[in-house]
Amino acid sequence: MSEFYKVSSNPHVRSRAATNGLMLAVIVALMPAAGFGIYNFGPRALTVILVTIASTVLTEFLFGIYKWKVKRDGKGFWQRTTVTDLSAVVTGLLLALNLPVTMPLWMAALGGVFAILVVKMLFGGLGQNFMNPALAARCFLLISFPSAMMAFDCDAYTGATPLAALKAGEQVNVLDMFLGHTGGTIGETSALALLIGACLLILLGVIDLRIPGSYIVTFGLFVTLFGGHGFDPAYLAAQLFGGGLLLGAFFMATDYVTRPITIRGQYVFGIFLGLLTGIFRVFGSGAEGVSYAIILGNLLVPLIEKWTMPVAFGHRKGGRRHEK
């Protein structure tokens, strides 16, 4: 029998959790929303989704192929493509769900390239981006092609989105908003489908309620106090189900890479997003605010983490930072 066994430093066992497994869970959890989007807006929604995913995956694949890395010892090697971790698929899917169904396909593809190339890979790839790639791409498209991005008139629906109608002082049907029979981007309309996906992620332990909970509660309080409707359950429900709030709170604000890693920091982050979204929606010129709120929140993450670094077990807050 061989006398040389494998040796390594402890621990010698690992959990089954894996990066691509987590990404797969997010993809599965987005399926109800994507499925409803296709049902709601017709087959073109599927085309938009597939084109966007293809552009993100292809961008990451090509970028990976052309990456020559040099190790500390001076030896170089071709870095293997990182597509297999599935994170590009998540980015592409999230971006597609944030686009209107009438979006010209080349714009959707451009958004995918921007998300992966500029926001993610140029900053070092998975884990290194400081902004949510899908949201950064959405904001990029919003600024570059505002009319295409705001074109919510399609075969199925015409007229304003519920949030815009709400802002204009019109009545909206809360039940339709909950089920998703309204205009909007492909994935944001159905609160029900999003909540099903969110429950799945929570049950699988992929996300927890710290960020979505503090985000939604803070936002709810904000619109109650400053929305100008007082405590009006119908208005509050419309605000919560409308726009990208649920999609943002459960699927984008919880993006691991761009949210604080500290536990207290996650509450701070959620509260901050709630306040910003409230300000943008109530006082802003547009009806939407989730994307910009999360992007701005992402920028503050390093600061939030710095303030909320935990104190080690057995040490006192404000005690000596350095040992003897």
Place this chain on the structure above:
Amino acid sequence: MAKLTFVGGIHPYDGKELSKDKPIQEVVPGGEMVYPLSQHIGAPAKALVAKGDRVLMGQKIAEAGGFVSANVFASASGTVKGLEPRRVATGDMVMSIVVENDGLYEDVGFVSRESSEGMTREEIIGIIREAGIVGMGGAGFPTHVKLSPKEPEKIEYVIANCAECEPYLTSDYRRMLEEPEKLIGGLKILLQLFPGAHGILAVEDNKPDCIALLKKMTMDERRICVKGLKTKYPQGGERQLIFAATGRRINSTMLPADVGCVVNNVDTVVAVHRAVMEGRPLMERIVTVTGDAVNSPGNFRVRIGTDYSAVLAAAGGFKGQPEKIVCGGPMMGFAMFGLNVPVTKTATALLALSKDDVAAMEPGPCINCGRCVEACPGRVVPSRLADYAERFDEEAFVANYGMECCECGCCSYVCPAKRQLTQEIKSMRKILLAKRKKA
């Protein structure tokens, strides 16, 4: 009532069913017994014998090399073959006394006593020191040092660490079931040292039979209570155990005595009993031989100095080729190159795994998921500490409590990117500790 536990921790596959129902068996050692001079934390012991000497079982063959050090005893009779460096489980070469076992087990004559009543503190600690007893849970800190805090009257709790949170290990479990009277007797002797203290038997609640048995046996003991702790790794870590049992917190710069506690492992407490009541020094321990690559896993009473190959033979050898063999549990044990390594005072188990998780998994980039933060019992941020360690950023590492890491391995276990978090932090700590020692 909320269960007694700590914040953080993990629930790995515990593998205890492989060996938990196997009664303790004796292992017949091979021809050569190897006694490393450093089986404990502190100064190595000094050899008292030379090549050609005949030694008896229970004879002191090496003497403590300082206050924080421990004597070493022969666990068989025979002839000293030499004094030479031998490889130990941690992979280091350590100066060792090699004895050719003559198989006679002729002993020096052990003097037992009826009762420890009336013995003074100095007498008891003297016996414990003489018997070469060290912490047998894995750390190997000399027990007499632990039992000599600056202010013994301030000790309020003497805790017997019966948690055995490390997966696969069942040696403490069998010890508790088979020799509970020695455990309780040993704890009573320790309580004699600290007249103001209460004894706590802290057991994880995955061993309900032990809890029931110990509770029954300590019913009339006013100073001893049994506490069931939530089953979670690393519940048996000293800091986690003290917090779960008493609600007190210590950090890496403090000793348990700073919060009025003394913590000893099951096997250590039994060794104290044996030394005081039977006059027998530390010559043996219980070793669990287990893992999916072992033919018949079980628990064995092994003489210290026995070669691991003899221990493995007692468990029926390997079935198939294992990829990895570990001295100790899967979370904190040491992977070994080969089996020709002696069982030492701190060897809790021999674990043979047919698949090595670590080699099969390629580390990827951190995705900042925060699982390590939630699992860390030290409440630090392992992923960031590992980054600092990679960059050798000493200042940031220390400022973010890098030195508080207890190397329990939870962060590496949970990491979905399979990063070597514990390993990075561990090597950084080693470097910094060595640097401090030098300064």
